[in-house]
Amino acid sequence: MSSHAMMRMIFLVVFLGWLTIWVMLPTKLYKYTWRPKLDSKLNSTYYAAQGTNLLLFSFPMMFIAAFGCAYLHFQKKSRASNSKSSGAVAFLKRPVLVMAPLGIVSALDLIFSAMFVALMIWSLANYLYVSFGHLHMDGVGEKIWQAKFRSVSLRLGYIGNICWAFLFFPVTRASSLLPLVGLTSESSIKYHIWLGHVSNILFVAHTIGFIIYWAMTDQMAEMIEWSRTYVSNVAGVIAIVIAIPMWVTSMPRFRRKMFEVFFYTHHLYLVYIVFYVLHVGDTYFCMILPGIFLFLIDRFLRFLQSRHRARLLSARVLPCGVVELNFCKAPGLYYNPTSVLFVNVPRISKLQWHPFTIASNCNTEQDKLSVIIKSEGSWSQKLYQEISSSNLDHLEISTEGPYGPLSDHFLRHESLVLVCGGSGITPFISIIQEIIFQSQKPDFKVPRVVMICAFKHSADLAMLDLLLPISGTPAQICQLQLQIEAYITSEKDQPNADTHEPLQTIWFKPSPLDSPISATLGPNNWLWLGAVISSSFIMFLLLLSIVTGYYIYPIDHNTEKIYHFSYRALWDMFLVCACIFVVSSLVFLWRKKQNAWEINQIQNTEVPTPTTSPGSWFCGADRELESLPHQSLVQATKKYCSTLKNQT
Helix, strand or coil, X not given: CCHHHHHHHHHHHHHHHHHHHHHHCCCHHHHHHHHHHHHHHHCCCCCHHHHHHHHHHXXXXXXXXXXXXXXXXXXXXXXXXXXXHHHHCXXXXXXXXXXXXXXXXXXXXXXXXXXXXXXXXXXXXXXXXXXXXXXXXXXXXXXXXXXXXXXXXXXXXXXXXXHHHHHCCCCCCCCCCHHHHCCCHHHHHHHHHHHHHHHXXXXXXXXXXXXXXXXHCCCHHHHHCECCCCCEHHHHHHHHHHHHHHHHHCCHHHHHHXXXXXXXXXXXXXXXXXXXHHHHHHXXXXXXXXHHHHHHHHHHHHHHHHCCEECEEEEEEECCCEEEEEEEECCCCCCCCCCEEEEECCCCCCCCCEEEEECCCCCCCCCEEEEEEECCCHHHHHHHHHHHHCCCCCCCEEEEEEECCCCCHHHHCCEEEEEEEHHHHHHXXXXXXXXXXXXXXXXXXXXXXXXXXXXXXXXXXXXXXXXXXXXXXHHHHCCCEEEEEEEECCCCCCCCHHHCCCCEEEECXXXXXXXXXXXXXXXXXXXXXXXXXXXXXXXXXXXXXXXXXXXXXXXXXXXXXXXXXXXXXXXXXXHHHHHHHHHHHHHHHHHHHHCHHHHHHHHCCCCCCCCCCCHHHHHCCCCCCCHHHHHHHHCCEEEEECCCCCCC
8 A cells, every 4th residue: 555545544534533523422422421431531630621622623633634734745746646536536526416506516515415414414313312311401480392492492503513613624725625535625615605504594593592492481681691601692692693694695696796795794704703602612612623723824824925916027918808917926836727816906906806717837837827807897897997008017916826726637538628708718728738738748648629619709819819828839839639619609790810909918017025926835835834734733732731721720720710611712712813823924934035045036037128029028039929829829710600699
């Protein structure tokens, strides 16, 4: 058995053990036999009641996340094995269901969903079975059916906690867990949506159930109680009040029509997490800690990266309302085709970040990165107008990413059929450029490529000009078995190639405050990300033991007072944030210092003064770069016109 297979086996065993704990958690065996024995051995002076949950629920996933980074680092060096692992789950990723509002659902999605639904049903049934068998009567005069009603409402909240244990894994963009099962953050975002809907349904039912129970038993004052020794009810009420607008604005119809409202409202998640943890307490917080811990690491590292201004070299403006932004990047930055880069232009909006598919290829463009933006929305229209209509010599832009798949799974096929519409051609540009690069290898079998494009207007054909890299050789694309068919859906007449308008190239002056897009921590630095995860978690455990053992424990056992229930949760949240902040900042600054010499070399490179055309800067030819793609691609493109645009 190879070392890679051995590590995957270890991860599988640990993960299955973690799932087994969740399966056994609501059972009578766990509650009355396993848990008391574990508490007697694990709940020490230094961790109090959190010891058992830290070991059973937090440690396994943090172990997989940390050592998964090492596994992905060594797997990255062996791209052949990476491709095979991608092919092993390719069948499960095939769509088996296309239905609103679920969207495109694969067999893998159905398997994950069925397992999770089974876990929730099993947990609820066992929780109710155990609680009804030992029913706790709360107060004098409470009837049995009222106690059962309260028990059901409470257990619905417990099931919502299970959703929260998984909720943040899909939205951790630079995750080391998702690649281990062949997923990316982009492809698994639907899991976050589904879990969010289910958890909100459960929490709303949990809240309404308790309000009804308090009304029936004349205990409405409990709704605003902030207990010193137990769960804070008012914190739960505040949490659900914050959750409802987040949930409503995330509905598909609302999100599509008023995306900015959804986007800004969703940033209330920080406040939501705080009051949620204050409500459930520190013990339950340890059960859902891994997802939140890894998400906060990822979010803070993304924040650090987004503070740097990217060096924009040039922009190619097409007459069809499309602009290609060409950035300078560090040669060590690696990404696969179809990766995504988030872009922020403070000149237009300081808060809006928009994802765009990267059109360039890191193998053919080792020091440049390009994204293509179609002017359709208000933000992209303003950007197109700024670049095309004004005399800009510099544009301040911040970036975050790139994020994308770990393997070139499309290279396994003998033939490819690429179907796109309009600006959807962007991911296929990076795929074709990767095939161009791979075709230069002697043992690579070049696949036959058929690309079918649909455009509204003949002017949109100019996007085909972007198939060539800005620093590539036009003759390279002729070596491919490439057939392009373009369909014009809003014009009756056959487009005339003589009316093709050349694209315009705009060059920007470098600024000393700008820097090339460089690899932070994540897919390009798995080992460093693993160091951040492990170091910050170990630091959290050490500081938590010190605070609990030398501050909280003496108050609980040496005085008549009991340490405030909510303060324990506040300590946990503070220590998590502090450890992530310190470790991530130090490692990020260290990595930045290590890459400084490489970045300085790029920044100190003098851009030559053009004597003929901007195209000769890269190609070394005294001819316009803009004309080359037109001569090599448009002539080889079969063009069709159709007035049936509603059917295309």
